[in-house]
Amino acid sequence: MIQLADARRIIAAAEKKAAEIGQPMNIAVADAGGNLVAHVRMDNAWIGSIDISIKKAWTSRAFDITTKDLAANSQSGDQFFGIHASNDGKVMIFAGGIPLKKDGKVVGGIGVSGGSGEQDHAVAEAGTAAF
Amino acid sequence: MIQLADARRIIAAAEKKAAEIGQPMNIAVADAGGNLVAHVRMDNAWIGSIDISIKKAWTSRAFDITTKDLAANSQSGDQFFGIHASNDGKVMIFAGGIPLKKDGKVVGGIGVSGGSGEQDHAVAEAGTAAF
């Protein structure tokens, strides 16, 4: 179970990485039920990314997969194309969401949004490493 | 008309198949009106697939077609591209939904979600066979 203290540690590590690469981010952490535990928007990060970061965290837990990998299966012609229309628009299919695992089991997710897909994923990875 | 007893028989057969292939699934059955009769989420199946299974069942009845076949007409460039934005996002255009027929007439649908498109379709077929 992800506690608020865990979410804060994860977010702090992600923020540090975002600062290093010089791109302000929205960072969100969801628990095993996909429900938000904490969210921060760094100064000057996109306001359109608030929602995206929260939904990336949800998505990576909801399907136990990185949104980067989900993206690779959800383009036109792929096996999951159209999944972004499900769950009332909560499914994000571009990089920045990573499942949080404890003892090999997915117990939550982190979602990052505010830069390129590569940057978002890198910041999410830094957050994940702190869990 | 699909009774709850029918839905349970269909779901039991689908669950058996899912267990055989070792992939926990969400399984839903809709009636002739497209309305949900029953849903189960097998232990450890994706929470993001609850909604998808229910919507695949709806879709396969709503258009009297498997969602796998609908997918083949709904990719970018295809005749139905964009249909996933209709019906308030209820149209699922990837494999796992199959119409349920009685005497050649569609009277409902089954929707399965929790694995690859191929797995979802196979489990839905097993459910259909029990109707």
Place this chain on the structure above:
Amino acid sequence: MIQLADARRIIAAAEKKAAEIGQPMNIAVADAGGNLVAHVRMDNAWIGSIDISIKKAWTSRAFDITTKDLAANSQSGDQFFGIHASNDGKVMIFAGGIPLKKDGKVVGGIGVSGGSGEQDHAVAEAGTAAF
């Protein structure tokens, strides 16, 4: 954690009660994250109650309260009036939803819809007793 087997046992007890009082019901069970585990619509139960039963299960877990008690605080003039507009319309503020507890801790919820508020609550209670 609520397993599918738990949800089925709860639903079976609720169905038995619904049959006794002669009112077909929709019955849903949600887990600790508020996510649906299973749903059944008994033959001839209202189709408008599918959604309500699922949302009552969610509500009773989301606020760790029966929807009957939430109702008593959510009428015009009460401290929570307007709560039914939150959470994208998922909050049900009439009887039929009851939290499911294990060792004093809420770990899910049952939602019942298909009759009067009193009937819905009685059927939900029967389901809860089987947990």
Place this chain on the structure above:
Amino acid sequence: MIQLADARRIIAAAEKKAAEIGQPMNIAVADAGGNLVAHVRMDNAWIGSIDISIKKAWTSRAFDITTKDLAANSQSGDQFFGIHASNDGKVMIFAGGIPLKKDGKVVGGIGVSGGSGEQDHAVAEAGTAAF
């Protein structure tokens, strides 16, 4: 303009108050645009209150009023009755949201949800005092 550091200070003060009264809360801070700056869910706080806290913060900035005062004008028979149906359901009309002011000007809002209306308002006040 509310920076993330401000939001954190506000949230820390609100958390302290929530801990004092022994009721875990969801706490959210929005900026002048009504957009979320940060959110935390304290351990064991209601999951249904995530959305409510964020929307209370938005509401108190959107109308430059406490949601407690807005409530007093939004009951059945009052001048703003029905306002909770506007803005796609984002308007919360029960206590727990307070505008954040700088030099007499509203520049954001705090939203708290997780207890009684009185508790939510008291925790929001503690947060506001730290701004």
